[in-house]
Amino acid sequence: MKVVAGSIVKIEYELRVKGGDVIESSTKSGPIQYVHGEGRMLPALEKRIEGLEAGASIEGEIPAAEAVPEDALPTRRILRKEFPSTGPLEIGAMFEAHTETGGTVDMRVLAVDDTHVTARLLPPLAGKDLTFKVRVVRIEDPVSHLVQVVRKPPPPLPGKAELLDLEPDEG
Numbered sequence: 090m091k092v093v094a095g096s097i098v099k100i101e102y103e104l105r106v107k108g109g110d111v112i113e114s115s116t117k118s119g120p121i122q123y124v125h126g127e128g129r130m131l132p133a134l135e136k137r138i139e140g141l142e143a144g145a146s147i148e149g150e151i152p153a154a155e156a157v158p159e160d161a162l163p164t165r166r167i168l169r170k171e172f173p174s175t176g177p178l179e180i181g182a183m184f185e186a187h188t189e190t191g192g193t194v195d196m197r198v199l200a201v202d203d204t205h206v207t208a209r210l211l212p213p214l215a216g217k218d219l220t221f222k223v224r225v226v227r228i229e230d231p232v233s234h235l236v237q238v239v240r241k242p243p244p245p246l247p248g249k250a251e252l253l254d255l256e257p258d259e260g
Contacts, residue, residue, distance in 0.1 A: 090228050090235060092141050094126030099227035100138070104131075107150060107218035120226055131156065134221055141225045148222040157215045159197075166205045178206060 092098050099122040101115040115121060123129050125138070133155045137147060172178055182198045195215070196208035229236045 090142065090230060092125050092138050092225065092228055095231060096125045097227075097229040097231055098123060098125050098138070098225065101224045101226055103222045104134070105220050106214070107220050112214070112219070122227075124231075134223070137221070138223055138225065141223075143225050143228050146222070146224040149220070151219040151221060153216050153218050156217070156219045157212060159209060159211070159215060162209050162211060162215070164199060164207055164209050165196075166207050169201070169204055169206050172206055184208070 090096075099120050101120045103111060103114040103116070105111045125135060131151075133151045137149065137151075141147060169178070172184065178198055178201045180198055180200065184196045184198070186194050186196055188194060195211040195213075197211060198206055198208050200207040227236065
């Protein structure tokens with residue numbers, strides 16, 4: 090059985106900024122289970138997991154443009170007076186805005202007119218290449234309820250038990 094759209098998949102994983110910090114890891118939170126193709130996982134990572142079988146491992150890179158495609162991110166029209174008045178506002182300029190909860194959001198200017206600025210809101214991972222490691226632990230087909238699981242081998246028998254001479258059942 091392979092990972093396909095609609096499969097219920099359980100994975101162990103690590104996702105990090107290339108050459109940098111770990112973003113998410115199952116060593117911290119435990120394996121995750123998701124329905125493949127529902128968009129609850131990074132689409133670029135789902136694309137790389139597609140077709141794998143239980144027990145398979147994969148690692149690699151996801152380029153920034155594929156990890157967080159900028160053209161799919163939200164935009165906002167903001168009053169021009171909300172921006173600094175020093176110098177002209179240029180398309181492509183980057184700004185940092187403060188949220189009501191004290192956080193920050195990066196914005197890229199897309200358009201400017203006399204009264205408004207249209208800016209794209211950028212998440213912290215925008216523009217960063219990612220690396221990943223994934224091991225598929227379990228795949229379930231929700232229609233047939235077939236399950237493919239990575240099973241661990243049984244523990245070895247104690248030394249003396251291996252020497253036992255067992256006779257076949259008579260019957």
